[in-house]
Amino acid sequence: MRIGVDVGGTNTDAVLMDGGRVLAWTKQPTSADVEGGVTAAIRAVLEDSGTSAAHVSSVMIGTTHFVNALVERRELDRVGVLRLASPSGEALPPLTGWPEDLAACIGRHYHLLPGGYEVDGREMAPLDEVRLRDAALDLKARGIAAIAVSCAFSPINAAMEQRVAALLREVWPEAAITLSSEIGRIGFIERENSAILNAALTSLAARVVRSFGRAVAALGIEAPLFISQNDGTLVSAAQAEAYPVMTMGSGPTNSMRGAAFLSGVADAIVMDVGGTTTDIGVLASGYPRESSISVDIGGARTNFRMPDILAIGLGGGTRIHLDPALYEAGEPAGAALRVGPDSVGYRLAQEGMLFGGQTLTASDIALRTGQADFGDPALLPAMSDAVVAAVDGRIRAILEEGLDRMKTGRDKVTILAVGGGNFLIPDSLGGAAQVIRPPHAVVANAVGAAIAQVGAQVERVVSYDALAREEAIEQVAALAREQVLAAGGDPASLTLADVEETYLSYLPGRAVQIRVRAVADLAFEAPAGGEAAAIGVPHEA
Structure with a gap:
């Protein structure tokens, strides 16, 4: 039996699953210390199902804590940055373009050092180990224990970053070191930003x-504990500590994977409606479509693996801005009516009119139209049919606009409606072939965590002049398979989820970047702790 948990800013959801069956589920308030809410949620599903803790084979947890910390500018470490790209890499110093409040939290503690590589892998400048040691001692003297190391074109050759890490450990064994080559892809500023954010967490x-x-x-x-990643696969607890940015998109990813599992639909658009926002993402072969562009996290541009998600300001607690004097008037025009984007969030039960509050919310309108079946209709104010239709139409327009922005073609698509606020999604939408609400839709996020697979993504830059295409792809695929099996994957379910080739026209010969992602179900006897350290770690040559 597996337990899946999704820790959100408002609720902590949990499910207990036996194979493909959901035996019990719960929603518990997220606690300030995190631990209390998780404990309450897991205890609830065990007690509801009458299951002993001894029968749990694994626990999978997804969390939004890390992305929330960056957005809210809280609990971030000061970061020292060692950039190996001088002299050519000095034009734009680290943290260029960052929001000033985020940069102030992390601090502008950086050293610009000689080093790095050219695009073809040639050394741009030799590493100056004397200056490097001086920089490390300076950061140590200032008490900055989180260090991000970035090197020009390190995804092509990571040797210099690895040498820096070895020297740092000699000077300061207690320092936490993030290498950009282990986080991001080619694209220096975005990759460096990704490493800095990881170090700050x-x-x-x-x-x-x-x-x-x-x-x-x-x-x-x-049972072993695993943490879900941005791509829907799992990492060990130790790996999640080392690479927290790789788990930042796990919330919407879990919802999408859970929606696919619960509905049996592998290709669709998922609308995950919470109390404040609706996350819209595309499922392709049962996995979230990965963003192909730089992703903005807290105002900083990054290029690590993240799902392609559109978040819109519409949820169950979204405020409806309309003068009460117009509640019984004719259809409100233009600016007289506004839907969100602000929300009462977790205070819906206190502030929403359907619970006796004084704030008109999207849930109130859903109850009035019959889409929601909770709260007390008698507590709603008198509203004309024209006003209700206008608000409902505005909510529909917001959803349809979000759907159009995520579609890649003109054909109608299947919509999977999940999340606690999925009642806001009407049974028909413009551009949708059908709207499906799978069973247990309100805890699809926790289901997605429970059914997550182990995975590994391997990237290499190779030359098709030196190796035949099929041989080169197989070599990279073999590395990915090896990492999945070492991480506890079941050999019987091992499969290649994605193979991507990107021709690098700026390199000599027929240079190609090959990216292979392999996944497998978690074997019952999956290793725990450090033995699972290889799960999902990006490797780039």
Whole structure:
């Protein structure tokens, strides 16, 4: 039996699954210490199902804590940046283009050092180990223990970054080191930004992930703990501590994977409606479509793996801005009516009119139209049919615009409606062939965590002049398969989820970047802790 947990900013959802069956599910308030909410959620599904902790084979947890910390500018470490790209890489210093408040939280502690590679892999400048040691001692003297190392074209050749890491450990063994080649892709500024963000989350990641471990242990569960990643696969707790940015998109990814599993539909558009926002993403072969452009995280441009998600300001707690004097008037025109984007969020039960509050929300309108079946209709104010239709039409227009922005063609598509606020999605939408609400849709995120697979993505730059295409792809695929099996994947379910070739016209010969992603179901006897360290770690040559 597996337990899946999704820790959101408002609720902590959990499910207990036996194979493909959901035996129990719950929604519990997320606690300030994280641990309490996770413990309550897991305890609830165990008690509801009458299951002993000894029968749990694995626990999978997804969380939005890390992306929320960046957005809210809280609990971030100061970061020291060592950039190996001088002299040509000095025009734009680290943190260029960052929001000033985020840069102030992290601090502008950087050293511009000689080093790096050209686009064809040639050394741009030799590494100056004397200056490097001086930089490390400077950061140590200032007490900056989170260090991000970036090197020009390190995804093509990571040797210089690895040498820097070795020297840093000699000077300062306690420092937490993030290498950009292990986080991002080609694209220097975005890759460096990704490494800095990862380093800034060092202390928070340790606290959050370890609190998960304590919650599981407190309930007597001895099964291995895994954390879900941006691409829907799993990492060990140790890897999540080391690479928290790789888990930042796990919330919407879990919802999408859960929607695919619960509905049996592998290709669709998922609308995950929460209390504040609706996340819209595309499912392709049962996995979220990956963003092909730089992703903005908290105002900083990054290029690590993230799902292609559109977040719109519409949820169950979204405020409806309309003068009460117009409630019984004719259809409100133009600016007289506005839907969101602000929301009462988790305060819906106190502020929403359907619960006796004074704020008109999207849930109130859904109850009035018969889409929602909770709350007390008698508490709603008198509203004319024209006003209700106008608000409902505005909500529909917001959803249809979001759908159009995520579609890649003119054909109608299947919509999977999930999340606690999925009642806001009407049974028919312009551009939709059908709207499906799978069973247990309100906890699709926790289901997605529970059914997550182990995976590995391997990237290499090769020359088709030196190796035949089929041979080169197979070599990269073999590395990915090896990592999945080492991480605890079931050999019987091992498959290649994606093979991507990108021709690099700026390199000599027929140079190609090959990216292979392999996945497998988690074997029952999956290794725990450090033995699962290879799960999902990006490797770039």
